[in-house]
Amino acid sequence: MISAGRLYPADTVTLREVGLRDGLQLVRRFPTTAAKKQWLQQEHAAGVRHFEVGSFLPASRMPQFADVHDLIAETARLGAYSSALALNERGAKDACDAQVDEIINVISATEEHSQANMRRSRADAIELVRRTRALSDASDHKPLVNAGIAMAFGCSIAGEVNTSEVLRLAEACLRAGAHAVGLADTVGFAGPAQVAALTRDLVTLCGDTPVLVHLHDTRGMAVANAAAAIDAGARALDGSLGGLGGCPFAPGATGNAVFEDLVYLCERTGIPTGIDLAALIGVRRILETEMPDEQLHGALARSGLPPRVKWTA
């Protein structure tokens, strides 16, 4: 059985590579399974240990995630942790059977987004957390149940999001049995003061339960928001190599927080990541080869590591 404390130790900040899931959500052409395994292998060799590898949806709807079982197995073979999305009970059951280490349920912060995007109420989304937890408890592998609150800092449909509403949803997720709770700036609206305040409140609410923060760099705030989340007690941050992954509401904008820049931020902030940044940047070649139409982002890949100073933690 996997414990939240082992997956997300309280004394550090864990970096999660979500490129194989969120990074591939909108790409025109996606990597072969063999290339995805190389991506996993090379990032693992560079020191990355947490991979979000896909979504349990019918392959007819999301063909880029048809190989999620293979990638969970490959991640386990490497001795790393895998996570995957499950957006309905069937997906949660399949995820348990696949022996994924962590199942991510998504709850929209606003009723408007929940109905428009997921065609269900937020109450139904929380009910899925409860069922996912029951399925996990009944399974052999007992994956962690991670409840991620999408649009937590602003909603593409409803606009402003009420902080107390987000905290109320988070509390409902905890009561439903979530082992970890996430805040997602799905469309890149957040600023650091907002991230600091909401993360701090949620950390207080969650006690020992880890709080994870998922940021997008749509408006250039991802690193600043990550720094704010770290200061406020977030236990894990999500990013994707090269910032892979766009935003459907802001075409041309940057996508996920750039994983390699988050590594640099952590190291520069005194938090050891165990990740070899030069080796990590080298893995971008797989993405460039497999997805030549996608624009990769990231400052470290352009600038190189800072010479002649100790920047590692």
Add this chain to the structure above:
Amino acid sequence: MISAGRLYPADTVTLREVGLRDGLQLVRRFPTTAAKKQWLQQEHAAGVRHFEVGSFLPASRMPQFADVHDLIAETARLGAYSSALALNERGAKDACDAQVDEIINVISATEEHSQANMRRSRADAIELVRRTRALSDASDHKPLVNAGIAMAFGCSIAGEVNTSEVLRLAEACLRAGAHAVGLADTVGFAGPAQVAALTRDLVTLCGDTPVLVHLHDTRGMAVANAAAAIDAGARALDGSLGGLGGCPFAPGATGNAVFEDLVYLCERTGIPTGIDLAALIGVRRILETEMPDEQLHGALARSGLPPRVKWTA
């Protein structure tokens, strides 16, 4: 006479547009004086009030700053504040005669960089602050004397920079009569924890004297570092439209902090800037037309403003 409190009010964060100086330091082709004036006029119309407009160096060495007198006059005509670099006594004298509002002297944080880059000692650089202050006091316009410490967070030549050394230099600048003290991350080495700590110490040391922070986005940390500087009490931040301005030590890397992204950061953090962000982004057209070879950066220009939420302070 210009007071530091009027130029940099204690109850807000002032954003300085340095594109017309630092942005043009390395460009292959620079805008015409007419285009520079349009840049000033359009940014002024968007609400920008502080412009670094050039450097008092022989035009034979830096032809891009040959029109510094014209730009100081244009800035004054608009009712905005102008600043310019003076790196020797002749330049400081010319700057006073030109009725610039603020003269920037530069002191290297390390003796190695001071000798290699400026061919003088740090003690000589501080002596220039004293002389610039005397020239200012004796002039009609009495410009502010701003002592900027370059390489304050890491040096391209010496590597690590001792924080206590930076504070010692800052104290010497204050004793020499500086009206404001700046910290510059000249080569983009800094991380937010480092910026927070050094800025906080300098703010304590400076008392009522404003502390200004000049950041580069070479390693993607500029916005995070800016947020840290704001939290630590910095009175002003520098940026350039589109992040114009490279780094001689990291070809291809991003340059100055992106001015428009700093505006977004401030507004999102509850600090009103008085700047119309959409209008500001529109000014990029001048740069694109005048300097088609230069790559502009910045997330807001790509993503657009966040819809349906109140992001202004």
